[in-house]
Amino acid sequence: MSIPSPIRPQVAQLLDLHPEVAAALLSGGPVVALESTIISHGMPYPQNVEMARGVEAVVREHGATPATIAVLGGRLKVGLTPNELELLATDKTVQKISTRDLPVTVALGGHGATTVASTMRIAALAGIRVFATGGTGGVHRGAHETMDISADLTELARTDVCVVSAGVKSILDIGLTLEVLETQGVPAITLGGTEFPAFYSRRSGFASPLTVHSEAEAARVLHAKWTLGLTGGVLLANPIPEEAEIPAEEMAPQIERALADMAALGLTGKATTPYLLGRIVEITGGRSLAANIALVRHNAAVAARVAVAYAALQR
Numbered sequence: 251m252s253i254p255s256p257i258r259p260q261v262a263q264l265l266d267l268h269p270e271v272a273a274a275l276l277s278g279g280p281v282v283a284l285e286s287t288i289i290s291h292g293m294p295y296p297q298n299v300e301m302a303r304g305v306e307a308v309v310r311e312h313g314a315t316p317a318t319i320a321v322l323g324g325r326l327k328v329g330l331t332p333n334e335l336e337l338l339a340t341d342k343t344v345q346k347i348s349t350r351d352l353p354v355t356v357a358l359g360g361h362g363a364t365t366v367a368s369t370m371r372i373a374a375l376a377g378i379r380v381f382a383t384g385g386t387g388g389v390h391r392g393a394h395e396t397m398d399i400s401a402d403l404t405e406l407a408r409t410d411v412c413v414v415s416a417g418v419k420s421i422l423d424i425g426l427t428l429e430v431l432e433t434q435g436v437p438a439i440t441l442g443g444t445e446f447p448a449f450y451s452r453r454s455g456f457a458s459p460l461t462v463h464s465e466a467e468a469a470r471v472l473h474a475k476w477t478l479g480l481t482g483g484v485l486l487a488n489p490i491p492e493e494a495e496i497p498a499e500e501m502a503p504q505i506e507r508a509l510a511d512m513a514a515l516g517l518t519g520k521a522t523t524p525y526l527l528g529r530i531v532e533i534t535g536g537r538s539l540a541a542n543i544a545l546v547r548h549n550a551a552v553a554a555r556v557a558v559a560y561a562a563l564q565r
């Protein structure tokens with residue numbers, strides 16, 4: 251099979267492009283990357299694999315090709331088979347891998363579910379510019395003592411991919427997250443709103459640094475940024491649909507409880523985000539899970555429309 255032009259031959263040897271994804275990239279067609287930590291470490295089974303299949307279908311319905319990304323047996327997988335999705339959703343040996351972990355998983359032939367950061371990297375290696383997820387990582391509350399700042403922010407600063415998310419969960423410090431994005435030169439842009447969204451909630455209390463009113467405008471921003479040689483990513487925040495929203499004042503005590511439970515367990519580092527996601531599902535009796543699935547599907551639709559508009563600008 252021919253290799254799409256942005257892929258270096260040495261990288262191609264480590265990469266398994268799904269034939270459908272390879273065909274789309276070769277013809278300059280729209281492709282949307284999807285991450286896999288959300289499958290392996292972000293939701294319980296079987297909702298995780300149902301979500302993963304459903305999100306791929308949403309991308310297709312909106313005229314783009316889905317490329318779910320993971321590392322399996324040390325191979326960079328861009329576009330997965332149904333069996334591979336099932337494995338990610340069930341196999342307990344699948345590690346959560348961010349950028350720092352990627353070379354080890356590749357070298358030692360392990361299985362890894364990729365975070366926003368490592369998914370961005372692999373998407374960029376494959377020549378994919380648009381990526382849909384649920385929520386991105388950010389600056390954790392208390393980071394002035396723990397230094398816990400997600401590598402998602404570092405990757406947004408350096409890798410040319412647009413990440414469509416529902417904003418940042420208030421398990422994080424949203425204000426500090428926006429400050430770091432500004433320092434790193436990352437446009438944090440809300441689609442159709444002037445307030446930055448807080449994942450389950452449409453409102454966060456923080457003004458959005460930037461706004462666009464359509465996916466076509468978002469695509470023009472990407473085109474302008476990269477034409478100007480402004481390397482790095484864009485965070486496109488897409489507020490959760492109103493009918494799926496859990497208002498911020500209802501979520502606040504649940505999130506406080508999850509954070510207190512985590513502190514009591516003494517969890518730190520990469521375990522914190524998966525723990526908090528799982529605990530919030532328990533505390534809300536599954537309501538947060540329904541909201542999470544709705545917002546990921548919504549982000550996939552928006553990302554597909556951005557990818558379609560961006561591909562048209564490249565012709």
Ligand code: PSU
Nearest residue numbers: 287288292365366385387400401520523
């Ligand atoms: N936030 C969510 N859902 C998620 C994640 C974050 O609302 O599934 C996952 C994403 O894969 C994200 C990762 O990239 O957690 C961030 O982990 P950390 O905070 O350890 O960088």
Ligand code: MN
Nearest residue numbers: 398399400519
């Ligand atoms: Mn961290």
